[in-house]
Amino acid sequence: MYKFSANLGLLWSECSQIEAIYKAKENGFDAVEFQFPYQYDAGDVKKALDEVNLPVMGINTIKGNTEKGDNGLLAVPSKIKEAREAIIQAFEYAKIIKSKNIHAMAGVSDLSTRSLVTFIDNLKFAKELIKDTNIGLVIEPLNLKDNPGYFLTKIEQAKEICELVGSDSVKIMFDFYHIQINQGNVMERFREHLPYIGHVQIASVQDRSEPDKGELDFNYIIPEIYKIGYKSIIGAEYKPKTTTEEGLGWMKKFN
Known part of the structure; x- marks a missing residue:
């Protein structure tokens, strides 16, 4: 009943993301998702995906110049x-690997009207690109502990931006890890924003490891979000404590 996607930005990080596709299949995942797969030829990634018959839930737009503090670009007025260019790059890559979503990363920017307008205009640009395709856009509130200065931090802010962009193709990536750290009250916020949610991700709070310990009880949360009406795959985006395989016991509980 429950389906999970392996985030290959964090799982099996000791091997190439192409090798990790095969490992995700071997270990019972129903899909994969990437953060920044751009170092790999999209055709090679697609070949591996076809061989194991796994769909792709999403890829991110690039962070930009991380040495200068970039963590995404779309809400930064000077960029x-x-x-x-990052949106086009993600779109071209997503088309080849048939990614269901592009996570449009907002970046580090002040909470000014100028930043908001920049984000909305860039999302409208992205919306036009993906028109008449099966690719969606997601925006994700990130916690400020791990992502100081990030523009998008609250679920309510994300909902407002979706409405201002004015498109059903722009949804929210609801990451329980980030929302719990920034705001708490995750189940009520999930319930209230369900029509806007395009993808879900999980990890333990506070250490972002396997979702089987910590502040949130995913044995309760996962069945509950399906009862509430979520119908898609859940992204496992966490940092394994040891090896990825050794930590997969949490997923076996949901088989």
Whole structure:
């Protein structure tokens, strides 16, 4: 009943993301998702995906120049050109590997009207690109402990941006890890925002490891979100404490 996607940005990080596709299949995942797969040829990734018959839930737009503090580009007024190049790059890659979503990373920016307008304009640009395709856009509130200065941090803010962009193709990536750290009250927030939620991700709070310990009880949360009406795959985006395989006991409980 419950389906899970392996986030290959964090799982099996000791091997190439192409090798990790095969490991995700071997270990019972129903899909994969990437963070930044761009170092790999999209055709090679697609070949591996076809061989194991796993769908792709999403990829991220690039962070930008991380040495200068970039953590995404779309809400940064001084980087509109780079943001649109990043959107096009993600779109071209997503088309080849048949990714269901592109996570449009907002970046580090102040909470000014200028930043908001920049984000919305860039999302509208992305919306036009994905028009008439099966690719969706997601935006994700990130916690400020791990992502200082990030523009998008609250679920209510994300909902407002979805409404301002004005498209059913722009949804929220609801990561229980980030929402719990920033805001708490995760189940009520999930219930209230269900129509806007395009993808879900999980990890333990506070250490972002396997979702079987910590502040949140995923043995309760996972069945509950399906009862509430979520119908898609859940992304396992966590940092394994040891090896990925050794930590997969949490998933076997949901088989």
